[in-house]
Amino acid sequence: MRDTPVYVFLVLALVAVASAVGVVAFKSPVRSALSLVLTFFTLALLYFNLGAQLLGISQIMVYAGAIMVLFLFVVMMLRLSGGDRVAEKTDKRLYVAIPLAIALTAVVLIKFVQPLFYMPVTKVGDDYGRPSEIGPALFTTYVWPFEIASVLLLIGVVGSIMLAKRKF
C-alpha cells in the first residue's frame, strides 16, 4: 500500500497539538475534557494512519467513550465547572515549567530523535494491526500478561467501589 500523503499527518498533528494545549490552557475543566476528547480522536486517526486498526477503534471506544464519560461525570459531581472552587492562579511555576519543557523537548529531539531521520527503516506490512492478527497473539503468546491485566482491572473495580462506599 502507498503511504498516506504527508499533509494528512501534518493536519492531524496540528489538531492534536492544538487541542492538547487546550487541555492545559482552558480554565474550565469541562472545556479541558472536551478538548481532550478531540485529542483522543485525532490520535485514533493517527493510529489508523499507522495501520493499527484495532487499536484505533479501541482508542475511540475506551478513551473517547468510557474514560471521558467518567471524567465528565466526576466534573459534574464535584461542581467544579461553574464557580471558582479551584482558583487557577498563574504563579511562578508557569515561568519555570514552560522554558524547562521547551528546553527538554529540544534536547531530546536533537540528541535522540533526530538521528532516526536518515536511518534506514523498514516498514512492517499493513496487516499487522488487524484483529485477526492480534487475537491469536493475545491468547497464545501474551496470555499471561492478558490474565494479569484482567486481574488488575478486577482490582480496580473492587477498589473504586470500596472508595465510593466508604464512610468518612
Add this chain to the structure above:
Amino acid sequence: MVSILLAQADTNPVREFLSGRYQWDHGHYLFMYLALGLVLFMIGAVGVVVRRNPVVVFMCIELMLNAVNLTFLAFARYQPDHWVDVLGMYTQTDAAMTGQMMVIFVMAVAAAEVAVGLGIIMAIFRMRNEVDVDDMSTLKD
C-alpha cells in the same frame, strides 16, 4: 515575474515536500511521529506541574500515556534496520505485535488508574469539601 516563480515552483522545497514528489523515506515518518509524541508528552507534563485542579491533572496524565502509546505504535510500524541484531530469533512482525500488546496493556492500566484515581478524588472532596492540589498536604503535617 510570475511565470519565473511558477517555473521555479518545481524546485521549491516546501512545494516539493507537500506535493508528494519528494521521496519520503520511512525514517522521516518515524521522526515525525516521535516528534509529535514528544511534544504531546511535554504538554502533558507541563499540565501536571502547572494545573491545580486534580481532575485536569489526571487528564494531563492520560495525555502523557497516549503520547507514549503513539511512540510505541510508531516504532511498531517503522523499525530501524539495525534492530535486527537486537531482535535475535524474533521477526519484525513479532516486534510489531509486541508494540501493539504494550499499547493494549497501557490502555488497561490507564482505565484501572482512572477508576481508582477519580474515586480517590471523590473521597477527598467528600472529606474536605474542596479539591486543590496545592492544599492537599495532610501527609506533610
